[in-house]
Amino acid sequence: MDEQGAIFSESWHRIAALKVHLRASVQVRRQYFRGEKWFIVHDPFANSFLRFRPAVWQFLARLRPDRTVQQAWDECLEAAPEQPPTQPEVIRLLAQLYQSNLLQSDLPPDSAKLLERKDRRESKQLRSTLTNLLFLKIPVLDPDPLLRRIVPSLKWLLSPLMGVVWIVIVLAGIATVAQHWPMMRTDAADALAPDGILALYAAFFVTKAIHEFGHAFICRALGGEVHRLGIMFFLFSPMPYVDATASWSFRSRRQRMLVGAGGMIFELFIAALAAFAWAATGPGFVHRFASNVMFVASISTVLFNINPLVRFDGYYLLSDWLDVPNLAQRSMVEVKHLFERFVCGSRTSKSAVETTAARWGFASYGVGSAIYRIFMSYGIVLLIAEYFFGIGLVMAAVFAVMWFVVPVGKFIAYVARGASLSRVRGRACAVSFGVLAAVVAFLGFVPMPSRFTAPGVVEATQYRQMFAPVDGFIADERILSNDVLEGATLLGLENPQLDLEMESLQSQRQEISELQRTALTTSIASAEPLRQRLAAVEQKMATLAEQRATLTVTAPFAGRWMVPRQGQRGGHWLQRGEPLGELVAPGAFQFSAVVPQDEAAALFGGEMASAQIRLSGEAGVLVPAKIERIVPAKQDELPSAALGWRSGGDVAVSAGDHAGKHTTEPFFKVIATIGTTDAALLHRRTGVIRFELQAEPLLQQWWRKGRQLLQKRYRV
Amino acid sequence: MNPTADYRKTVTVAPRELQRGLDSLVARGIGAARRSALVRARLEKRARVAFAEYEVLEVVGAVALQTQIAEQRTTMRRSPGNRALELHGLSLAAELARRTLGLRPHFVQVLGALIQLDGALAEMATGEGKTLVVGIAAAVAGWSARPVQVVTANDYLAERDAEWLAPFFKACGLQCGAVIGNSEAQERRASYAKDIVYTTGKELLADYLRDRILLGAMADGARRHLRFLLKPDQDLRTVQRGLHTVFVDEADNLLIDEAVTPLIISQAQPNDALREACDAAHTLASRMERGRDYRVDVAMQSVELTQPLSLDDQAVPGIFAPAKWREDLLKQALKAREFFHRDRQYVVDDGKLHLVDESTGRLMPNRSWRQGLHQAVEAKEGIELSDPTETIARMSFQRFFRMFQRLGGLTGTAREARDELWLVYGLAVIPVATNKPLRRTQMPDRFFATQSEKWSAVVAEATRLSAAGRPVLIGTRTISASEEISRRLLAVGVPHRVLNAVRHHDEATVIAEAGQRGGITVATNMAGRGTDIRLSADAKRAGGLHVIATERNSSGRIDRQLFGRAGRQGDPGSAQAFVALDDDLFLRNLPVAGQRALAAILKTKLPGSTAILRAAVAQAQRKSQSRAFQQRRSVMAADSWMEDALSFCGLG
Secondary structure, three states, rough: OOOOOOOOOOOOHHHHHHOOOEOOEEEEEEEEEOOOEEEEEEEOOOOOOEEEEEHHHHHHOOOOOOOOOOHHHHHHHHHHHOOOOOOHHHHOOOOOOOOHOOOOEOOOOOOHHHHHHHHHHHHHHHHHHHHOOOEEEEEEOOHHHHHHHHHHHHHHHOOOHHHHHHHHHHHHHHHHHHHHHHHHHHHHHHHOOOOHHHHHHHHHHHHHHHHHHHHHHHHHHOOOOOEEEEEEEOEEEEEEEOOOOOHHHHOOOHHHHHHHHHHHHHHHHHHHHHHHHHHHHOOOOOEEEEEHHHHHHHHHHHHOOOOOOOOOOOHHHHHHOOOOOOHHHHHHHHHHHHHHHHHHHOOOOOOOOOOHHHHHHHHHHHHHHHHHHHHHHHHHHHHHHHHOOHHHHHHHHHHHHHHHHHHHHEEEEEEHHHHHHHHHHHHHHHHHHHHHHHHHHHHHHHHHEEEEEEEEOOOOOOOOEEEEEOOEEEEOOOOOOOEOOOEEEEEEEEEEEHHHHHHHHHHHHHHHHHHHHHHHHHHHHHHHHHHHHHHHHHHHHHHHHHHHOOEEEEEOOOOOOOOOOOOOOOOOEEEEOOEEEEEOOOOOOEEEEEEHHHHHHHHHHOOOOEEEEEEOOEEEEEEEEEEEEEEEEEEEEEEHHHEEEEOOOOOOHHHHHOOOEEEEEEEEEEEEEEEEOOOOOOOOOOEEEEEEOOOOOOOHHHHHHHHHHHHHHHHO | OOOOHHHHOOOOHHHHHHOOOOHHHHHHHHHHHOOHHHHHHHHHHHHHHHHHHHHOOOOOHHHHHHHHHHHHHHHHOOOOOOHHHHHHHHHHHHHHHHHHHOOOEEEEHHHHHHHHOOOOOOEEEEEEEHHHHHHHHHHHHHHHOOOOEEEOOOHHHHHHHHHHHHHHHHHOOEEEEOOOOOOHHHHHHHHHOOOOOEEEEEHHHHHHHHHHHHHHHHHHHHHHHHHHHOOOOOOOOOOOOOOOEEEEEEEEHHHHHHOOOEEEEEEEOHHHHHHHHHHHHHHHHHOEOOOOOOOEEEEEEEEEEEOOOOOOHHOHHHHHHOOHHHHHHHHHHHHHHHHOOOOEEEEEOEEEEEEEEOOOOEEOOOOOOOOOOOHHHHHHOOOOOOOOOEEEEEEEEHHHHHOOEEEEEOOOOOOHHHHHHHHOOOOOOOOOOOOOOOOOEHHHHEEEEEEEHHHHHHHHHHHHHHOOOOOOEEEEHHHHHHHHHHHHHHHHHOEEEEEOOOOOOOHHHHHHHOOOOOOEEEEEEEOOOOOOOOOOHHHHHHHOOEEEEEOOOOHHHHHHHHHHHOHHOOOOHHHHHOOOOOOHHHHHHOEEEEEEEHHHHHHHHOOOHHHHHHHHHHHHHHHHHHHHHHHHHHHHHHHHHHHHHHHHHHOO
């Protein structure tokens, strides 16, 4: 029979005659949480905290070296008959205190047990280190003496005036960034480029160091001791951390929150200063560094620090602000309660929270943080898999087990065996496994639209790139904003060289015909060579005439003449073969898409249902399309440089190619005809084509995508 | 006692924690391997070696044998766990048993002894001479000079076995003693000082606990030595000389059925407040009505109030003023009413409450329920409320038997609990074939819709068989059932004898007469366990003992123990179970819908229906056992948590 709620414990005899009391070094403070009184017991040696209700404290306070536990308990009964701790509660309490090394007893300690406990603690620590490999912490030194020395001279930083200054500077920083927004965007893209990673990391480290100093400084300034500074391997990248948990024993909630926010306060301040430096400098080291600092500070603040859904600063801030310590555990307890109460229909499950609003608050926090954690773990796994090839796969598997298999297994064990569900097991099992089965069935059997996308460009079905046929100055530059007719002059070139050559040839011809005439009379033998010379000259003249004719570039077909820098090229010298512009036939356009080879199976599987195009800048308009043909060979030259990385596109292009068209990976080119649309079809306009495949269950789709990822990353 | 022996007397194995999750699966796998055919074949091979050697020893002279024994003692003392030495020891002990007891040990007995020495559990059918098996193993272990304890089912057996085997042990150069319930401390110390001690689990554990209380912080050997240096004149005179090797007879009873009932060393402590409060709670509870004021959950054995206590119900004195505690007290009073029934969980004998072990039907003297509950039941029975006892020390067998360095055992029925025996105690269950072929006929179960149909059928069957000259044993689970059967037999004028926890004074004679021609004996399952029902010659001729089980028990093990009373040592016999669909087994372990379906199936009397009913019995037993195991497991988890958490207060 369980002892829950029972007054007496069968193990009471083991502690009844003991004389135990709290260790002298233990500090106790009173704190109020949501208006409720609590007692915080703080062990400064281990920097550990325990929290007790006043009723329990009543008992604890009565423990003295000259009294047995039984006596203390009896006194408690007399003093506060309405809420005395039960015997099992007392046993649990003493055990907890003992485990935290807060208890002093009149018995000589069992040294073997002590050593055993130490061993166990160490092995537990090792295990938690291994499971927390992603957030490995290695303490390095004790910064307290240093802080003690510098904090007094910097205490003015905490004054209200500095608060005002902080607000002003940070607002100004934000304003600066807003003013230079376009520049910010390009710089942000630069920061994430592969060659910028090291620089980014350096900025990251510096920013985080300042962040951690912020915590340590405020904690120390408010009287808390900071004894641990070290390196944390956050996703394998080392960064500094400090242990400012001493603030937990601060009596004032505001002070606790201030320490929690200290990191962000310093970090944002530095980011604002960096913004000024960034705006004031041109491209260069300082500029780059400042933009990185801004970038890191803002991203990490939004993703981690201020976000209460993960256990970083924001979580502790929120929990202090709401006055709810152990927010995460308590909300999980609440979620569990709601599950037991409303899903399983357990009547005995009791909520730990009084008001409905708080209950829903807890529950939604619990669910929210769980969902956020799932997405974050998924992201982290992908990130690791991307950067650490072989190991990444193993780690991804390990994390998949840790974050997916284990929780699901635990949930199943809880539903199937958990003691709190014992009376409603049938319903609990039916509902949870029913929902699970429904989800699996949905994913596994219900066909869902399946699609993949590929970037591409709009191209006219007929277009021609025109080149300078001969060398020449641009003499007649026409500005042609409308469509031109076939044969219309597009451009007039002028080449004095050609005219001069022509003249020279004409003179030669004249000379030869004179010589011929003389030869008729004087030396008939030279008539034949002269005739040949004349023919050669005439031939040259013909060629020259032809060249001169091409000086006037005409449209080979009706269309639109598209020229870069139209109207500004008069008098420019062009060499033969230089591009002049493009003539694009109006009306008929096609879409030329770049499909990565991963998707080739779907392409050639013949299961394509339909396709749609979204043009850049007109994402709202879906343009119907139809696949006309797939160029049946792998390509590695992009139809337009705009699709490549170099020009801001999505397709990786090789770094060596200055045209930015040579892809690192081969692709398939798909030509699609474009249906009728209102969207402005312009030659070379980029867009994304979406291929709708035959509907298939989601699991099947994910499986395929997973296989593709593996194939791509690991060639398996 | 020399310092080493003194140090050793408190050296025990720290019970390891139970594996969970995947670990437990792996551990189960290892357990299966440890009792696999391969291991069994290897054991048999070794036993054959010892057996062959023992046959050779038959011609060795007495003096030469003594020399061998002396040598064996010296070597074994130096290397206590040496397997080769143990094999030789087995052959020596077997030969000595032949010479001193006049019994020629069979091969299976040597095998059984070997299994025990290996720290496993031998499953041997009842009546295979298990006393000798344990004796041989104890002698071999005794030569290593480590304390050897043999645990028997009861005081009578401990005394009997020790006496019977004394000449054998003497020939082995060993001394043996017995510790039973009424032994004085001085006697106990003398007995424990001997090489081999026969005792019961209860005495062994109680003595251990008393020693622990006496030692207190001095339970640490090193500390004891230091103290001895400082105060050489103050001796801590413990009763036992340590825990090393223990052989448990009827191991499943102690290690499974009684595993979690804690043994408590306690003293009564006057507490008038509690008594008054219990009285008040009883008065209050008697005004309440099931369904209106409280709800009952039979499966969970819990009671819930439908509404909080009203103000005028609060007149409860003393420390029970807090509302929560008052409610707790009231719930206990209601529980006493709902779940505790006279002659099932307890009997009332001259104005006092005696607890009954539900699985065996035996009385558990000097036991009491936890504070409050005991008084609540007493209040319900209207007898004088006893003072609550104050616990000084307590421990469960489950924990205790894991503290030995070598635990071996013997039982007739262990197969059903082999996983638990392995996981908890590290005991592999090794079945040993019977020496003589079994001649018991197991007849198929008969099913009835209601209790009264069943009782009539039992009475008819018993009368019929008894008239045919066969002795009949009717086994019941509870005392009240045995009384019921007795009443019905009386009503039809059939002479019979009853053996249960209330009527147990002439146990020996009842058992002795149970094997006579035509005799009918009604007994609770475990009454007289460990003693054989010896058949008279004409009873044998008439077809031997017939056992009627009036109910299937919560475990197939207990059924088999009962059936096993028939057909011992090659005697003829038969057994049959009579099962009603409203037996506790079904009520507790099958869903209501299942129970209804069974009733419908029983009515149809179709050919396959008995097969379904048998399957239902098996399912209910499985369910019941796994539930019991879960419960023992959770007790164990709570135990080890407590041990760990309270390690600062010294020893429990």
